[in-house]
Amino acid sequence: MTADERMTKRNAPYDLCDIRIRDASDKELEDISSALSLGLSLDEMKAVKDYFVKEGREATDVELQSLGQAWSEHCCYKSSKPVLKEFVFGIDREDVLSRGDAGVMVFDDDYGYALRVESHNHPSAIEPYGGAATGIGGIVRDVICMGAQPIGLADPLCFGYPDRKGEMPQGIKHPRYLMSGVVSGIRDYGNRIGIPTITGGFFFDESYTGNCLVNVCCLGIVKRKDLLNNFASAPGEVMILFGGRTGRDGIHGVNFASKDITATSEDDSRGAVQLGDPITKEPVIHACLELAQKHLVTGMKDLGGGGLSCVVGEMAIEKGFGADVDLEKVPLKETGLAPWEIWVSESQERMMCTCKPENVDKVMAIFDLWDIIATPVAVTTDTGRTRLFWNGEKIFDMDIEFLTGGPVYNRPYTMPKVSTKADERFPELPALSEVILKLLSDPNVASKEWAIRQYDHEVRAGTVLRPIVGKLNKGGPGDASVLMPVPGRWKGLAAAVGCNPWFTKANPYRGGMASLDEAFRNVVAVGARPNAFTDCLNFGNPEKPERLGEFREAVHGIGDFAKELNIPIPSGNVSLYNEAPGGVHILPTPMIVCCGLIDDVRKAVSADFKKTGSLLFLVGRTADEMGGSLLFRKFGGEGGEVPATDVKRLKDSSDRLLKAMDEGLVLSCHDCSDGGLAVAVAEMCISGDVGAELDLSAMDCPNDNVKLFAESTSRWIAEVDGKDVTRFTEIMGDAATPIGLTKGNALVIKGTDVEIPVEVMRAAWNDPIWNIMGGGAQ
Amino acid sequence: MKAEDVRVCVVRIEGTNCEDEMANAFEMVGAKSEKVHLKQLLGQCDPSLKRSLEDYDILAFPGGFSAGDYVRAGAIFASRIKAGIGKDIRDFVDAGKPVLGVCNGFQILVELGLLPALDGTMSEEPTAALYNNDSGRFECRPSILRNDNRSKCVFTCDIPKGELLYCPSAHGEGKLMSNIPNFVSKLEENDQVVFRYVTPDGGRATYPWNPNGSPGDIAGICNPAGNVMGMMPHPERVMTAYTMDDWTRGHRSEDGDGKRIFTSVMKYLSKK
Missing domain, CATH: 3.90.650.10 (PurM-like C-terminal domain)
Structure with a gap:
C-alpha cells in the first residue's frame, strides 16, 4: 500500500488525514515518514507504530507531525545527550538559580542574570537577513520568559572568506553576501528592539563556505523574586498564546536543522525560514516583564523549534500535567491552514504563558495596552496527555511522556587522530615585520569595525567597556565587554566569546579546552571574575563516526575544564549536521560565551x-x-x-x-x-x-x-x-x-x-x- | 520649583526603546519621571491609566524606532500624536515648559513641526527632516559636541558657550536638512543652533566626527523660544563618566558629560 493509500482525508470542515499505521510494513513506515516529511528513521517509526497499536487506534497527521518535531535532533538532542551527560552535566553550584530556557545565575543579593546562546545556522545559510534576525528574536524570547529584561546580545559568526575567489559550490551563496545579510539582520533586529549588541566574533575559514554559522547569545537581568518558571504550576491553569499570528512560515524548521544542507536546500527549505518582526517583539518585552513583576503568570515559554506542538507538552509535563487545546482558537496569518500546520508552525514572535483562571482578565488587559494579540487556547489538566480539539472534535490524544521522551542514541564514534610535534612542518617565513603585518591583516584578526559600528552597542546606557576600546574613533579590539545592568549600582557583568575551531580540528580535546580558556581569559582581562559559561556546540553529522568522535572529545575537554574550575554551564545548545553539499563539513566549532562579575566597574x-x-x-x-x-x-x-x-x-x-x-x-x-x-x-x-x-x-x-x-x-x-x-x-x-x-x-x-x-x-x-x-x- | 516637584513625562509607543535610560537620567538629577504610553495620553486605555499632559513639567521623547520607522523616521508616531493631542502639546510648549527629543525623539519633534519652527511654536507641516547618514549606514560611534547656543536654550543654560561634551551617536538617519533657503544661517541668527559636531580639539568635524554629514555639522537645535530641543546624540547614555567611551584613559569627574544637559534644565525650572 502506498503512503497515499494509507491516508484518508477526514470528512470534516477542516483539513485532517487519518493514517493507517498499525499494519504498515517497514517499507510502508519509511514511505509514511518520507511522504509527510517527518524526518523519522525506521526504528523511530516502529516505536510510533507500537504506540498506536497499544492505544488501539490509528494515527492522525497532526499526531505524526508532532512526533516528527519532538523527536528531531534539534528538539530532543538524541545523539548529543549521552555525551553531554557523560562530560558536562552536573556542575552544581549554589548560585545557579535556574536551568530553564535560559540559565540564570546569582548577580547580587537582589538580582540574577540570565544567559543563553543558540545557533541559527541553517536558516541563515538560506536567507541570511531573515535567518539572523529571527535568531536574535528567538534567543531574546528565551531570556524574557525567565522574567528577565534582555540587556545584551553577543553574536559569534563563522563564514567562508568574504573575498573568496573562484566558483561557488552549487546552491551555496557567497560568503560576502551571507556576511552582509547576517550583519544587517542582527543590526535591524537588535537595534530596533533596543538591546545592545555588546560583543561577538567573526571566524573565517573555507570550511564555513557551504555552511555558515550564526550563533546568537542574549544576556538578561531579573529580580530574583520575579524569576519565572517555563512551565505550568497546577492543573486548571489557562494557557495564553501571545505575540505574532501563526502562518505557514517556518514549517519543518527543526527537521531542516537536523540534516545536512544540500544543493537544493534553497528550494526545499525556504518555507522553513521564519520571518521576524522586531516591532511586535519590542512591546512583547514590556508586557512580559510587567507580567513577571506583577506575579500574574505561573510560567512562560517561547515558541521555538516545533512551535505549539513542543511548547504545550513541555509546559504541561514538567510537573506531570496534561493539556486540552482548542486549536481553532489560534490566531492565523492566513485562512486555510490545516490543523497539523498550525500545530507545528514556527512562525516568529509567539510565546505562551500559563496563569490562574482568576488572573486571565488582568493578563489580557496588559496585552491590550501594548496592542499585543493574546488568546487563551488551552487549559492544563491532570491527565498527562495532550489532547487537541477542533470546535470540540478531538483530533489528537497522546501521552506526553511518550511524545516528549524521544529516542536516545549511543552512536558509534572513532577517536580523532591528533596533530603533534612529530608531524610538524614549520613554514618558510618572510621578514618578521612582514609576518606581523600579514597576521594583523588576516580577516580573523583584522578590525571588525565594519560590523561593530552598525550595531548599537550602548543602548540602555549600561555599557562600560565596548568591543572597540582605546582612543576615540581610533580604537582597537577589546577583550570582554562590560555592562552595568542595574542603574545606580556599580556592580558589573562582563561577557566574552571564545572559540578556536582550528585547534579543535587538530586536537578536539585541547581545542574544547582552549575555547573555554579564551572566553575565560577575555573576562579576566577586563578585571572580572569568570562566573558561568554558555556554549553552542556546532559540529558535523553525528551519524559519521569521525564527526561524533570530534564532538565527544571536544565536549570532554569542555567538561574537564569547567569541572576543574567549578564553573557551571547553566544553558547551552547543540547544532549538528553542519555539512555542505558533497559532505564538506565545518571545522568543529565549540562556541563559548563566558560571563564574569566585577564588584565595581570603575576598576575595569x-x-x-x-x-x-x-x-x-x-x-x-x-x-x-x-x-x-x-x-x-x-x-x-x-x-x-x-x-x-x-x-x-x-x-x-x-x-x-x-x-x-x-x-x-x-x-x-x-x-x-x-x-x-x-x-x-x-x-x-x-x-x-x-x-x-x-x-x-x-x-x-x-x-x-x-x-x-x-x-x-x-x-x-x-x-x-x-x-x-x-x-x-x-x-x-x-x-x-x-x-x-x-x-x-x-x-x-x-x-x-x-x-x-x-x-x-x-x-x-x-x-x-x-x-x-x-x-x-x- | 523644587527638583522633587518636577514631573517628567517620558512618552513611548511600540518601538521606542530608550525610555528606561531617559527616565533614569531625569531621576538622577532629582526629578520624578514616569514612562507614559501614548495611548494613556490619548485616553485609549483603562480609565485608571489615563494621563494628562498638563500634569507634567517636562516632556521627553526618547530614542528608538517608533512604529518601526518603516516610513520616515518618527513620522508615524508624530502623526498619531498630532491627531490626538496636538493642541495639548502646543499649549505645553506655549507655557514655556521644556520638551526634549533625543535621536528618534528629535526626528519626532521635527515631524511634529515643533522644530525648527522658525516662525513660531509649531508649523503645520514639517519644515525639515533628518535624512539618511551620508555613509548610508547606521553609525554607533563616539561624538564630541560643542555648545554653540548663545543663551536661549534651557537645556544648555548651565553649560558655558563653546564647551565640549562627549556624547555617543547611534543612528542611521541624522542628517538635518531643510528646503528653507539659508537654513543654517537662519538657525544661527535665531540662536537656534545648540550643538555642533566637532573634533576632540574643537576643530571642524568631518566624518566620522560628523557621523551623518549634517550641513553645518549640526547635532542639535532648539525652537525660537529655547524650550524645545532636539538632538541626535544620546546624553542620557552618559550620565556617569563610566559609560563614556574612553573613560579608562582618564576622566575629569565621576559625572558623565550628558548629565550637564539634565542639570541645566533642572536649573532653569528651579528659577520658575
Whole structure:
C-alpha cells in the first residue's frame, strides 16, 4: 500500500488525514515518514507504530507531525545527550538559580542574570537577513520568559572568506553576501528592539563556505523574586498564546536543522525560514516583564523549534500535567491552514504563558495596552496527555511522556587522530615585520569595525567597556565587554566569546579546552571574575563516526575544564549536521560565551596602552605549541603540537592577575590569542596609539618564532606603571615575565630588525574588512 | 520649583526603546519621571491609566524606532500624536515648559513641526527632516559636541558657550536638512543652533566626527523660544563618566558629560 493509500482525508470542515499505521510494513513506515516529511528513521517509526497499536487506534497527521518535531535532533538532542551527560552535566553550584530556557545565575543579593546562546545556522545559510534576525528574536524570547529584561546580545559568526575567489559550490551563496545579510539582520533586529549588541566574533575559514554559522547569545537581568518558571504550576491553569499570528512560515524548521544542507536546500527549505518582526517583539518585552513583576503568570515559554506542538507538552509535563487545546482558537496569518500546520508552525514572535483562571482578565488587559494579540487556547489538566480539539472534535490524544521522551542514541564514534610535534612542518617565513603585518591583516584578526559600528552597542546606557576600546574613533579590539545592568549600582557583568575551531580540528580535546580558556581569559582581562559559561556546540553529522568522535572529545575537554574550575554551564545548545553539499563539513566549532562579575566597574581594565614608559609583562607560560596557529594557517605550516591548557595554573595566574587589577596596578591588559604575543602587543599599540619596545630574552622558549607567534593558552599582556612594578611582581610571582616597555610610536623587538610604526600597523589591521565589505562615508 | 516637584513625562509607543535610560537620567538629577504610553495620553486605555499632559513639567521623547520607522523616521508616531493631542502639546510648549527629543525623539519633534519652527511654536507641516547618514549606514560611534547656543536654550543654560561634551551617536538617519533657503544661517541668527559636531580639539568635524554629514555639522537645535530641543546624540547614555567611551584613559569627574544637559534644565525650572 502506498503512503497515499494509507491516508484518508477526514470528512470534516477542516483539513485532517487519518493514517493507517498499525499494519504498515517497514517499507510502508519509511514511505509514511518520507511522504509527510517527518524526518523519522525506521526504528523511530516502529516505536510510533507500537504506540498506536497499544492505544488501539490509528494515527492522525497532526499526531505524526508532532512526533516528527519532538523527536528531531534539534528538539530532543538524541545523539548529543549521552555525551553531554557523560562530560558536562552536573556542575552544581549554589548560585545557579535556574536551568530553564535560559540559565540564570546569582548577580547580587537582589538580582540574577540570565544567559543563553543558540545557533541559527541553517536558516541563515538560506536567507541570511531573515535567518539572523529571527535568531536574535528567538534567543531574546528565551531570556524574557525567565522574567528577565534582555540587556545584551553577543553574536559569534563563522563564514567562508568574504573575498573568496573562484566558483561557488552549487546552491551555496557567497560568503560576502551571507556576511552582509547576517550583519544587517542582527543590526535591524537588535537595534530596533533596543538591546545592545555588546560583543561577538567573526571566524573565517573555507570550511564555513557551504555552511555558515550564526550563533546568537542574549544576556538578561531579573529580580530574583520575579524569576519565572517555563512551565505550568497546577492543573486548571489557562494557557495564553501571545505575540505574532501563526502562518505557514517556518514549517519543518527543526527537521531542516537536523540534516545536512544540500544543493537544493534553497528550494526545499525556504518555507522553513521564519520571518521576524522586531516591532511586535519590542512591546512583547514590556508586557512580559510587567507580567513577571506583577506575579500574574505561573510560567512562560517561547515558541521555538516545533512551535505549539513542543511548547504545550513541555509546559504541561514538567510537573506531570496534561493539556486540552482548542486549536481553532489560534490566531492565523492566513485562512486555510490545516490543523497539523498550525500545530507545528514556527512562525516568529509567539510565546505562551500559563496563569490562574482568576488572573486571565488582568493578563489580557496588559496585552491590550501594548496592542499585543493574546488568546487563551488551552487549559492544563491532570491527565498527562495532550489532547487537541477542533470546535470540540478531538483530533489528537497522546501521552506526553511518550511524545516528549524521544529516542536516545549511543552512536558509534572513532577517536580523532591528533596533530603533534612529530608531524610538524614549520613554514618558510618572510621578514618578521612582514609576518606581523600579514597576521594583523588576516580577516580573523583584522578590525571588525565594519560590523561593530552598525550595531548599537550602548543602548540602555549600561555599557562600560565596548568591543572597540582605546582612543576615540581610533580604537582597537577589546577583550570582554562590560555592562552595568542595574542603574545606580556599580556592580558589573562582563561577557566574552571564545572559540578556536582550528585547534579543535587538530586536537578536539585541547581545542574544547582552549575555547573555554579564551572566553575565560577575555573576562579576566577586563578585571572580572569568570562566573558561568554558555556554549553552542556546532559540529558535523553525528551519524559519521569521525564527526561524533570530534564532538565527544571536544565536549570532554569542555567538561574537564569547567569541572576543574567549578564553573557551571547553566544553558547551552547543540547544532549538528553542519555539512555542505558533497559532505564538506565545518571545522568543529565549540562556541563559548563566558560571563564574569566585577564588584565595581570603575576598576575595569581596557586593552589599550595608556602611556609611554610603562613596563610590560607576559602573564602565563609559552610553549612550543604551533599546531593550529594563525602563523601556520597563514604561511602554510602543518601539524604541530596543539596548545594544552593547565587548568590549575590558569586558576592560579588569573587569581593573581585579578588581585593586581583590584589593587589598581594594571593600566591595560589584553589576552594573547590568534597570532600570539606579537599580535596582542600590536593590537594594544594600535588602540592606545603608543609604541612598544620588546625584549623577550627572559622568556623560556626555544626560539623567537615560538615566543612571538605560539598561541599557548592562559596568557595575557599587562601594562604596569613603573611605581607599581614591585607590588605587581610580588603578587604575580613567577606567573609574570617582563617583556619590555611602552615607548615611542613604533613596535620595536630587540634582537630583530622589527620596527613598525603604529600607523602602519593600524592601516594593516583596520582596512582589510572595510575594503572587502565596503561602506563608510569617503 | 523644587527638583522633587518636577514631573517628567517620558512618552513611548511600540518601538521606542530608550525610555528606561531617559527616565533614569531625569531621576538622577532629582526629578520624578514616569514612562507614559501614548495611548494613556490619548485616553485609549483603562480609565485608571489615563494621563494628562498638563500634569507634567517636562516632556521627553526618547530614542528608538517608533512604529518601526518603516516610513520616515518618527513620522508615524508624530502623526498619531498630532491627531490626538496636538493642541495639548502646543499649549505645553506655549507655557514655556521644556520638551526634549533625543535621536528618534528629535526626528519626532521635527515631524511634529515643533522644530525648527522658525516662525513660531509649531508649523503645520514639517519644515525639515533628518535624512539618511551620508555613509548610508547606521553609525554607533563616539561624538564630541560643542555648545554653540548663545543663551536661549534651557537645556544648555548651565553649560558655558563653546564647551565640549562627549556624547555617543547611534543612528542611521541624522542628517538635518531643510528646503528653507539659508537654513543654517537662519538657525544661527535665531540662536537656534545648540550643538555642533566637532573634533576632540574643537576643530571642524568631518566624518566620522560628523557621523551623518549634517550641513553645518549640526547635532542639535532648539525652537525660537529655547524650550524645545532636539538632538541626535544620546546624553542620557552618559550620565556617569563610566559609560563614556574612553573613560579608562582618564576622566575629569565621576559625572558623565550628558548629565550637564539634565542639570541645566533642572536649573532653569528651579528659577520658575
